[in-house]
Amino acid sequence: ADVLCWFDECFGHRDCVVEKSRGIGMSWTICILFYHKWRFMHGCKLGLCTKDEATLDGPDANFLLGKIQYLHDMMPAWLRMGPDGKDIMHRTTQDHTIVNTLMDSTLTGYAPTDMKPRSLRFTAFAHDEHALYPRNSQEAHASVSGTTNSVFFISTWHSNDDAFDALTTDTKSGRLR
Numbered sequence: 001a002d003v004l005c006w007f008d009e010c011f012g013h014r015d016c017v018v019e020k021s022r023g024i025g026m027s028w029t030i031c032i033l034f035y036h037k038w039r040f041m042h043g044c045k046l047g048l049c050t051k052d053e054a055t056l057d058g059p060d061a062n063f064l065l066g067k068i069q070y071l072h073d074m075m076p077a078w079l080r081m082g083p084d085g086k087d088i089m090h091r092t093t094q095d096h097t098i099v100n101t102l103m104d105s106t107l108t109g110y111a112p113t114d115m116k117p118r119s120l121r122f123t124a125f126a127h128d129e130h131a132l133y134p135r136n137s138q139e140a141h142a143s144v145s146g147t148t149n150s151v152f153f154i155s156t157w158h159s160n161d162d163a164f165d166a167l168t169t170d171t172k173s174g175r176l177r
Contacts, residue, residue, distance in 0.1 A: 007033045010150060011124055017153045026154050030126045031067040034107060037123070038068075038098070039079075044105040044123045047144070051129040053111040057096045064128060065091075065109045068098055117144045126152040 003018075007029065010016040020026045030048075037044050050056050050064045057063055061070040072080060072089050082088045088102040096109035110117055112133035117125065125144050127133075130153050144151055 004029055004033060007152065010152070011037065012150045014149065015151045015153070018155075020154060027064065027128050028067060030128065030152055030154060031064065031071065034124070034126065035068050035071045038100055038103075038105045038107045039072075040103070041105060041123070042103045044100075044103070045121065046105070046107040047110060047117050047120070047122045047125040047148075048107065049110040049112060049114075049117065049125070049127050049133075051112065051133055053113070055129075056109045056111055057093050065093075065096060065098065065107075068107060117147060120147055122148040124148055124150040124152065127154065129155050131155040 003026070007016065011033065018026055027050075034046050034048065038046060048064055048068075055063060057065040059069075060066045069089075069091060080087055080089065082102045086101075088100050090099040090101055091097070092099075098107040099105070122144075125148050127144075
């Protein structure tokens, strides 16, 4: 609960770096925050990136966007539906996009090989398992900071010489941990 409150405090205002261990629920925590913002914040534009295409989008909660779908499916019907009685979630797995038709909010998933986020604008962006991104895309994805006031870098430690390690140890960067 404390981490979720901290994430909410950082959302839209500053970057957040979390060095985590396996199995403590940080991927779920960022998905919960992003689902909440997607559901209730009008015009919210969110980006979620994870270590590879294989873990990005799939039919169940083993996938990052599957977690968003699961959270939505667990809501009571009155919270999932718009005034017209139709589900407010429109999900397109081909382009990894989840649209809230009631609030005009969008959540889009990315693989680390996709450089498209660098040219877009987001309310917030999250990198899940950033240390496990391919080496040639770690720095490029770290540059998504120019597209939003709020980037969440969440990862388990992997190596002393990757971009995530530099985020967690660089005291000159000015990033808030």
